[in-house]
Amino acid sequence: MKIIECQLCKRKCNLIEGQRGDCRVRLHLDGKLQTLVYGNPCSVHIDPIEKKPLFHVLPATGAFSIATAGCNMHCKYCQNWQISQRPPEETHNYDLPPDRVVAETLKANCKSIAYTYSDPIIFYEYMYDTAEIAHKHNLLNLMITAGFIEEKPLLDLCPHIDAANVDLKGITEEYYQKMCSSELAPVLHAIETMKKNGVWVELTNLIIPTWNDSEKDIRTLCRWVKDTVGPDVPLHFSRFWPRHLLKNLPPTPVETMELAWNIAKSEGLHYAYVGNVPGHDGNSTFCPNDGKLLIKRIGYQILENHVVDGKCEFCKTEILGIWS
């Protein structure tokens, strides 16, 4: 019996005829591997780019956001499990081929397309073709991902992706294994690969009570970020809210979020953020040189912006990101 191996993500599923991969959207059919979600997103929304979160990319603009059913991750806390843990036959899908995604993006006056909600790695071909067309129309491509991808497809994709928010879910193999049935090392490698290949990278770390909220874990994570991809990579700490299989846990206390924010700053990270706590100072961007408030945010809303031509308006320090 012929078995084929999917070489897109690190799961490397071995599939016999008629079998689907772990992500539910790739099928061994007629001796070939087939994607079942090309041009068929189940979620189509216009979001503020801040929601991704990408805080250093075209602030206050809209991101045309799409996702298909399926995911190669199975996180216990998934907020989008209704689409991520389902095959495409069980979601309500739109017929939206790549050229129409771009046309709709332009029509909606959005500056970027975000491949998001579920992990876009599993709709790789759809994302890739859309991104190619989007670049021809001067749109940015944003990938919101867990980064659990093989090196070759990632390297092929990097030239078409302008910015990525990578979910760095924790900093131990044990956490990745128990929480997401996954692995940490390939994710760290993917973050480095994206950074080296010109993708603007921001990171998100969801802090979950009793799972990854120890001072030691947070410090280790911050040190890895600073030492490996540098202090200018923004790190978003996100507050956990009980969801999916983790409804037994309380929301992350705001004090824990503040602890993480302070650790990141004390470890020398220039841009640490606190997410899911609207109105907290950690929603905003401060100049790493003079400490002045640069972009004042409340949640996804921008109230002030003092980044001018990619620099601090006051001391002219360069603020890394994609600002125009």
Place this chain on the structure above:
Amino acid sequence: MTNKQLNRRTFLKYLNGMLTGAILLPLTRLFQENKTTPNTTVKPKEAKYYGPSNDELAG
């Protein structure tokens, strides 16, 4: 307007509501069913990045 007229009007309103509900409910069900039944837009397309597996079956 007398109390009697008011009552009649209220009664007609209820009747109208009930009739509309009786007609619309099955229609809503129909749409809900449409949403949850497998949709037909899933079309396979050859994927990238795959090859023969090294895990050949023994025997």
